[in-house]
Amino acid sequence: xxxxxxxxxxxxxxxxxxxxxxxxxxxxxxxxxxxxxxxxxxxxxxxxxxxxxxxxxxxxxxxxxxxxxxxxxxxxxxxxxxxxxxxxxxxxxxxxxxxxx
Numbered sequence: 001x002x003x004x005x006x007x008x009x010x011x012x013x014x015x016x017x018x019x020x021x022x023x024x025x026x027x028x029x030x031x032x033x034x035x036x037x038x039x040x041x042x043x044x045x046x047x048x049x050x051x052x053x054x055x056x057x058x059x060x061x062x063x064x065x066x067x068x069x070x071x072x073x074x075x076x077x078x079x080x081x082x083x084x085x086x087x088x089x090x091x092x093x094x095x096x097x098x099x100x101x
Contacts, residue, residue: 001055003048009072012097013038016056016067019045023078024066030085036094038068071097 008014013031015038017024031038043049043065053064059074061067068075070093075081084090 001058004052004055007041008069011039012071014069015040016065017042018065021065027066027078027081
């Protein structure tokens with residue numbers, strides 16, 4: 001769990017993903033369209049990926065990926081990120097971390 005917490009806190013916007021996950025892709029596209037470049041950790045390509053999955057679940061992720069952290073805090077998965085965006089709450093969360101172009 002220490003690795004996940006450390007990685008999630010190293011940058012303003014962090015996405016834990018799997019390279020074959022369509023929901024992860026959707027979140028990546030949303031950020032791209034907003035001009036946000038998150039730090040992406042593809043856990044299926046990490047030797048410690050299984051441990052990272054378990055750690056994400058212990059941190060409160062309903063599904064291990066996608067898991068979005070902003071400012072080191074868990075925002076959630078696709079549903080939470082999309083709901084925030086549609087409700088106008090995502091961009092204000094991103095601004096303090098200079099994640100927008």
